[in-house]
Each structure stands twice: as structure tokens, then as C-alpha cells.
Amino acid sequence: xxxxxxxxxxxxxxxxxxxxxxxxxxxxxxxxxxxxxxxxxxxxxxxxxxxxxxxxxxxxxxxxxxxxxxxxxxxxxxxxxxxxxxxxxxxxxxxxxxxxxxx
Numbered sequence: 001x002x003x004x005x006x007x008x009x010x011x012x013x014x015x016x017x018x019x020x021x022x023x024x025x026x027x028x029x030x031x032x033x034x035x036x037x038x039x040x041x042x043x044x045x046x047x048x049x050x051x052x053x054x055x056x057x058x059x060x061x062x063x064x065x066x067x068x069x070x071x072x073x074x075x076x077x078x079x080x081x082x083x084x085x086x087x088x089x090x091x092x093x094x095x096x097x098x099x100x101x102x103x
Contacts, residue, residue: 011039
């Protein structure tokens, strides 16, 4: 069984027991989070697709970690001008364990 959910402006395909890193959510460690923006739920041969969302479907997950991703380096330069600049960025994320999919 799997579902496609929307959070943080992105879509994720999730199954019960999966670990998923999503955009930062305002939740503490151990909290339960519910996602009601479910696009699709599939269970074997049965598939339900929303237009655009399924009204009765819901996915519950537990917050496992609030963290920061690896550093990305951005290097800018201008030719012949001796201009060089290095910038770093670390994106915040929330790690979730999918507990249940209700269709």
C-alpha cells in the first residue's frame, strides 16, 4: 500500500514504515503529524485518485528528527575582475516515519 502526499510544496510517494525527509514542519520529536493533502492511494489492484485531492484519505506520521542537510557550496566569480565569492547553504528538514495510511 502506498500514497502520494503533498507537503512543503512537494509531492512524496510514501508507504507505511518509510522514512521520509520533508521540508521543515513545526512539530517536536515524537509528535504525530497528519497529512490530509493526499493525491492518490493504491492498495494492490485498487487505486483511488483524487481530483485533485482525496477527501477521505489521510496519512499519519511520527516526527523522528529535526535536522539540517549537508552544506551546498555556491561559487560565484566574474571573469577578468578578480571577483570570487563562496557561499554555503544548509537546508532544514524534518525526518518522518510513516505510520498509517487511511483511505
